Amino acid sequence: MTTVFRIALLGSTLLAGVAQAQEPVTLTIESWRNDDLAIWQDTLIPAFEAQHPDINVEFAPTAPAEYNAALNSKLQAGSAGDLITCRPFDASLELFNQGHLADLTDLPGIANFSDVAKSAWQTDDAAATFCVPMASVIHGFIYNKTAFDELGLTEPTTVDEFYAVLDALKADGTYIPMAMGANDQWEAATMGYQNIGPNYWKGEEGRQALIAGTQKLTDPQWVAPFEQLARWKDYLGDGFEAQTYPDSQNLFTLGRAAIYPSGSWEISVFNPQVDFEMGAFPPPVQAAGDTCYISDHTDIGIGMNAATPNPEAARTFLDWVASPEFANLYGNALPGFFPLSNGEVTLEDPLAQEFISWRDECESTIRSTYAILSRGTPNLENETWNASANVMRGTEAPVDAAARLQQGLDSWYTAAPQ
Amino acid sequence: MAAPKVRWHIAVFLAPAVLVYTAIMIIPLFGTLNLALYGEEGFRGFQNFRVLFGDPLWSDAFWNALGNNIWFFVIHMLVQNPIGVLLAALLASPRLRFAAAYRTAIFVPTILSFVIVGFVWKLILSPLWGIAPSMLGAIGLKGLFAPWLGQEGSALTTLALISVWQFVGIPMMLIYAALLSIPDEVLEAAEMDGITGWALFRKVQLPLILPAIGIISILTFVGNFNAFDLIYVSQGALAGPDFATDILGTFLYRTFFGFQLQLGDPNMGAAIATAMFLIILAGVCLYLFGVQRRLRRYQF
Numbered sequence: 001m002t003t004v005f006r007i008a009l010l011g012s013t014l015l016a017g018v019a020q021a022q023e024p025v026t027l028t029i030e031s032w033r034n035d036d037l038a039i040w041q042d043t044l045i046p047a048f049e050a051q052h053p054d055i056n057v058e059f060a061p062t063a064p065a066e067y068n069a070a071l072n073s074k075l076q077a078g079s080a081g082d083l084i085t086c087r088p089f090d091a092s093l094e095l096f097n098q099g100h101l102a103d104l105t106d107l108p109g110i111a112n113f114s115d116v117a118k119s120a121w122q123t124d125d126a127a128a129t130f131c132v133p134m135a136s137v138i139h140g141f142i143y144n145k146t147a148f149d150e151l152g153l154t155e156p157t158t159v160d161e162f163y164a165v166l167d168a169l170k171a172d173g174t175y176i177p178m179a180m181g182a183n184d185q186w187e188a189a190t191m192g193y194q195n196i197g198p199n200y201w202k203g204e205e206g207r208q209a210l211i212a213g214t215q216k217l218t219d220p221q222w223v224a225p226f227e228q229l230a231r232w233k234d235y236l237g238d239g240f241e242a243q244t245y246p247d248s249q250n251l252f253t254l255g256r257a258a259i260y261p262s263g264s265w266e267i268s269v270f271n272p273q274v275d276f277e278m279g280a281f282p283p284p285v286q287a288a289g290d291t292c293y294i295s296d297h298t299d300i301g302i303g304m305n306a307a308t309p310n311p312e313a314a315r316t317f318l319d320w321v322a323s324p325e326f327a328n329l330y331g332n333a334l335p336g337f338f339p340l341s342n343g344e345v346t347l348e349d350p351l352a353q354e355f356i357s358w359r360d361e362c363e364s365t366i367r368s369t370y371a372i373l374s375r376g377t378p379n380l381e382n383e384t385w386n387a388s389a390n391v392m393r394g395t396e397a398p399v400d401a402a403a404r405l406q407q408g409l410d411s412w413y414t415a416a417p418q
Numbered sequence: 419m420a421a422p423k424v425r426w427h428i429a430v431f432l433a434p435a436v437l438v439y440t441a442i443m444i445i446p447l448f449g450t451l452n453l454a455l456y457g458e459e460g461f462r463g464f465q466n467f468r469v470l471f472g473d474p475l476w477s478d479a480f481w482n483a484l485g486n487n488i489w490f491f492v493i494h495m496l497v498q499n500p501i502g503v504l505l506a507a508l509l510a511s512p513r514l515r516f517a518a519a520y521r522t523a524i525f526v527p528t529i530l531s532f533v534i535v536g537f538v539w540k541l542i543l544s545p546l547w548g549i550a551p552s553m554l555g556a557i558g559l560k561g562l563f564a565p566w567l568g569q570e571g572s573a574l575t576t577l578a579l580i581s582v583w584q585f586v587g588i589p590m591m592l593i594y595a596a597l598l599s600i601p602d603e604v605l606e607a608a609e610m611d612g613i614t615g616w617a618l619f620r621k622v623q624l625p626l627i628l629p630a631i632g633i634i635s636i637l638t639f640v641g642n643f644n645a646f647d648l649i650y651v652s653q654g655a656l657a658g659p660d661f662a663t664d665i666l667g668t669f670l671y672r673t674f675f676g677f678q679l680q681l682g683d684p685n686m687g688a689a690i691a692t693a694m695f696l697i698i699l700a701g702v703c704l705y706l707f708g709v710q711r712r713l714r715r716y717q718f
Contacts, residue, residue, distance in 0.1 A: 021657065031653070051448060064652065065655070068676055068681075069676055069677070069679070069682060071677035072675070072681070072682055073675070087679075089679075090679060090681075091572055091679055091681065095683050153525075157534075182568060182659065183568055183653075183657055183659075184568070184654060184656070184658075185654070186678075187660050195596060237545075237546065238546075238565075239544075239545020239546065239551075239564075239565035239568065240545075240565070240568070241565040241568025241659065242543070242544065242545055242566070242567045242568030243544075243546060243564035243565075243571055244540075244594075247544065247546050250546075250652075251546065297623070352634060361652075369679075370679065374679040374680070377475065377679075377680070378475055378679075379679055379680035381678060381679040381680075382656065382677060382678055382679065382680050384655065385656060385678075386658070386660060386661070388515065389658060389659065389660070390659075390660050393568075394572060395659070395660060408475070411475060
């Protein structure tokens with residue numbers, strides 16, 4: 001009985017404390033970036049709160065794999081946070097169409113972004129923008145420079161050189177040539193297919209043609225990346241079929257694998273973990289002198305929950321996120337997430353500089369499956385995960401996988417008449 | 419003549435269970451059935467079920483999941499329950515020493531969380547850091563090791579065996595209790611008649627524990643067709659490789675809540691949930707009317 005009484009007393013004390021502290025507005029951010037918790041708490045939020053003492057911000061991330069499902073349920077139940085970290089394209093567009101994300105077209109800070117940057121979070125006619133673009137990620141290959149120097153290898157630029165390097169690593173045997181697993185499926189699709197693919201389908205040209213219906217996934221330029229994945233099989237570690245994404249990361253950071261097909265988002269994760277020098281090269285082109293294409297994917301934005309009780313404070317925060325000040329803080333706190341703001345941003349991390357330098361040498365595109373083509377069922381992105389993993393494991397032929405994807409797409413998608 | 423007395427106490431004693439059960443089980447159940455009849459445009463009758471069973475994109479996934487689920491159940495019935503009976507029989511043997519220690523050790527995994535079991539086994543079987551390859555290597559059988567969880571042919575069976583490892587304690591305990599409840603006089607009488615050892619078990623003990631085996635079978639059936647956690651934890655919602663481990667639970671989860679760029683579809687999800695409900699209902703009815711009523715019970 002006394003315990004119950006004590007708990008009741010404690011509870012009422014706590015509640016009273018909350019009631020008194022309710023003067024400043026508290027904004028909660030929904031996010032899938034649980035890796036970034038420390039950066040938000042130590043760098044970004046204090047910088048904002050210093051300028052706006054009347055607004056408290058809380059960063060409340062969910063695990064990446066559960067984020068979309070959890071967010072949808074929370075929004076429907078009315079328990080989601082004030083600010084919503086936006087997945088690019090259709091996932092967020094659907095939330096906007098359902099009335100869960102507020103229209104931010106008239107937010108002053110939106111003017112700081114290019115049309116390409118905004119395109120991931122706009123309606124198809126670009127009339128309404130509903131998230132502030134935060135960052136893009138660039139795909140490429142990260143490699144162990146120490147291992148390359150040891151074996152006298154240099155960065156490959158063409159596909160043939162790429163396989164020559166892999167063969168040399170395999171012949172030497174000290175390192176697993178390439179760290180990639182098939183267990184989580186998205187590794188093969190996102191870090192394999194979408195990484196090297198733009199060089200074959202010529203970036204935006206192919207992506208737009210696919211949307212317009214003038215190219216099919218069964219065309220040679222769309223099958224070729226699958227054929228490459230099938231060739232990669234021989235250079236992966238033993239038992240890669242059951243290797244997960246964290247396994248691959250560990251293989252590389254422990255220095256057991258030499259090349260890691262991936263993207264710039266790994267930089268901030270790897271930097272504190274590795275004790276060797278890292279380098280990066282863009283996806284190799286088919287023949288020397290070909291134009292190179294990179295996937296510079298608009299990956300993360302932030303919007304406002306339409307049902308937030310504090311729209312004014314939320315807009316103030318979003319306007320700050322759209323400022324060059326935030327872009328500099330964010331770009332340097334999280335090397336590998338490249339700010340999309342037009343404002344001048346100076347990056348300090350050498351590996352991040354290497355990645356971003358490809359924007360000048362190569363043509364940029366985004367992941368082919370994200371815009372428009374993943375609106376229906378079966379979902380092209382999810383199907384691509386499955387197909388890429390199958391092809392890499394050697395259980396499905398590249399042409400069959402491509403035919404299956406096109407068949408699934410045809411079942412619900414018809415290109416708009418020109 | 420006085421009217422028969424209203425027996426209020428019956429209603430009063432039933433009320434708590436009926437109210438709680440209605441509020442948290444029956445109403446949501448009918449909510450699900452109702453949800454399955456709607457679509458984005460409103461009421462659409464049995465259209466969702468026509469899509470689920472008629473459209474190859476949906477029906478292939480559904481039959482694949484159902485087939486996998488049946489295999490998952492078959493492994494449990496063929497491996498978990500016989501092992502459970504065997505362990506119970508060994509434990510009930512009066513000559514066994516340290517019976518309590520074995521009983522506890524075998525039962526402990528049952529109380530572990532699915533998440534822990536999934537992660538631990540995934541680590542044990544990992545081709546990179548797992549102890550399974552090195553243990554097999556130590557006895558010269560390294561060649562037998564394969565990345566079981568990553569191969570289409572073996573992934574589902576491996577997961578089913580992991581689940582068996584976790585839950586074998588339950589049939590063991592139930593049958594152990596059933597065996598202990600057989601009076602010694604019956605066994606002694608059988609021995610007097612010259613029935614001992616294996617014959618004693620088969621002719622006397624087994625018929626007496628059949629009702630317990632029946633209950634275990636139906637618990638296994640319901641548990642397996644509702645399974646989700648272990649697959650989700652170890653293979654993810656896409657139930658790789660190539661949907662080889664996709665069971666009804668993961669199929670329902672992907673459809674209802676959505677996955678990655680796929681948005682959730684509560685109505686189709688409810689249709690799948692309804693199909694699962696009907697499958698389980700059919701299985702339980704089959705058992706109740708086909709098996710349960712024919713079992714003979716003995717009172718001592």
